[in-house]
Amino acid sequence: MQINKEIFRAYDIRGNSLKDLTEEVAYKIGFGFAEMTIMKDNDKICVGLDGRLSSPNLCKALELGLTNAGAEIINIGVVPTPVLYFADKHFTPAGSIMVTGSHNPRDDNGFKILQKGKPFFGDQIQELLTKILDNYSNTTPASPYVISAKAGIHNIQSKYLKRILDGININPKLKVAWDCGNGATGDIVEELKKHLSNKNIIIHSKIDGNFPSHHPDPTNPANLQELIKVVKEQNCDLGIAFDGDGDRIGIISSSGKILFGDQILCIFAEDILKENPNATIIVDVKVSQFIVAKIKSYGGHPIIWRTGHPFIKSKMLETKALLAGEMSGHIFFADKYFGFDDAIYAALRFLDLLSRSSKTLDEIIEDVPKSYSTPEIKIFVPSELKLQIIKEIKAKSLEEKIEFNDIDGVRVNTAHGWWLLRSSNTESIIVARAESDSKNGLEEIITIINKYLEKYGLLINY
Structure with missing residues (x-):
């Protein structure tokens, strides 16, 4: 069968479950990952799935591939992704896979993968693709896909709840x-x-x-x-x-x-820096420049880094950062937690923070920097063009002697704000964001972005 290489992305595997990420492809991914991962003293792979319509069948096919390659499955059922991350810490398997389409359109699905407790991404995903193409792209198991008898069903949710509630104190009046x-x-x-x-x-x-x-x-x-x-x-x-x-x-x-996600991060940063002055805080490339400055004013050390959970987690480990966050609402705590993105735990931490504050949330928001900004603007383009467009915009910026941050796309600071164009790692889109200290300034920055995009027949309106 023909495998669409585009579904093997920068930090996960993701595609349309009706045509690209089929059960047959899931089987091959499971088989290949198990061969790359299991060891004599640890043949366990932890698997969870979300509630998407395609997830049960993809999970069965994935598990059959894993077991046929010699893995023993720890199946934790339908759970949020953070529960899979917690299970990986709890069971310490050779690897873990979450079957999830995350926030993508309904018919999409995907795999978020851990190997030996760390994110499996980038070159590792490409190595898995190469292994599948070179060794067994034409092999297909007998249908239907049935979970092996070696699979064990485990209920981890009660342990997860106990952990995320530990140390949390919430005002019952909230x-x-x-x-x-x-x-x-x-x-x-x-x-x-x-x-x-x-x-x-x-x-x-x-x-x-x-x-x-x-x-x-x-x-x-x-x-x-x-x-x-x-x-x-x-x-x-x-x-x-x-x-x-x-x-x-x-x-x-x-x-x-x-x-917005960066505003939530700013509120958490102020709170954490009270107990941990000078702490490093990782922010993704889409976060407000005004919020970066605010974190500095709190005594923090912000580092702008690539968007994407494996990149953020790896940078946190490298820098010993206590907190990280993305514009998209991923929040990572490493001060009293494991350092992975967990929205349920983040919610409890936020309620704990509010319970300790004498202010209402609306009053707390008043301290968050005000600016004129766009949300994440999604510009739909074919997957094969999005990287080329960003590459050409980088070249044009160099030609015009414009200073920019290219850690993830093109991020340019201006006299009164900044703008960003980057290729999404999970969808066929280019993401744009702009921010200024005035309405006119924002309009001017959007005009600058559109000058770069008009060559490709693209425009943003806000």
Whole structure:
């Protein structure tokens, strides 16, 4: 069979489950990964899956490939991605794989992978692709895909809940609305509610891969409108939303204000730096320059780094950073936690922070830097063109003697703001972001971006 190489991306494997990431491909990925990973003294691979419609069959095919290559499966069932990360810490298997499409469109799916406790990405994913193409691209197991008898089902959720609640103290008077978006966080949040006050309201907790309420992506304001309505109508102190696999968080204030991921990071940074002065904090390339400056004013040492959970985690380990965050709502804690992105734990930390504060969330937001900025603007382009476009924009910037940060795309500081163009690692899009200290300044920066994009018939409007 023909394998679409485009689904083997920078930090995970992701593609359309109807045509590219099929059960046959999942089997080969499982077989190849097991051959690369298992050892004589550790043949265990931990596997979890989200609630997408294609996830059960992809998981079965993946596990058959793993077991046929000699692995013993630790199956933890339908869970959010952070629970898979926790299980990897708990069981210490040779590797772990999460079957999830995260925030991607409904028919997409993918694999987030760990090997020996660390992210499996970049050259490792390309090595896996090469192994599949060179050795068994034409081999197909007998259908149907059936989980091997070697698979063991393990319930890790109670241990996970105990860990994330450890050290958390939440004011029982806080009234919170939670939106699970019919994603994989539903069961966990319902169980979590038993440990919290009766003032918690949960919507869309039933796991349903059709996503009947709205798409589970809290970075899109359209997906937060129902939560905003609930927060206002029920007089909640705040609202919390998750993406489909529970590694991205969105937060709403009592007045309905949406906090972007970098604003959430800024609030956490101030809190952590009180106990850990001069701590290193990793921010992704999309984070506000004004928030980077604010973190410095708190006494922190911010480092701008590549977008993507494996890049952030690796940089945290290298620099011993205590906190990291992305514009997209991934928050990583290493001060009192494991250093992986866990939106459920981040939610509890945020509630703990609010419980210790004399201010309301709206009052806390007043201290976060104000600017005129765009959200993440997604420009849809074919996968084969997005990298070429960014490469040519870099070359043009060099030709014009413009200083820029190319750690991940092109990020340019201007006299009154900054702008970014980067290729997404998970979708066929180019991401644009711009920020200025004035409305006119933002319009000028958007005009600059469009001058680069018009050559390709692309424009951004905001």
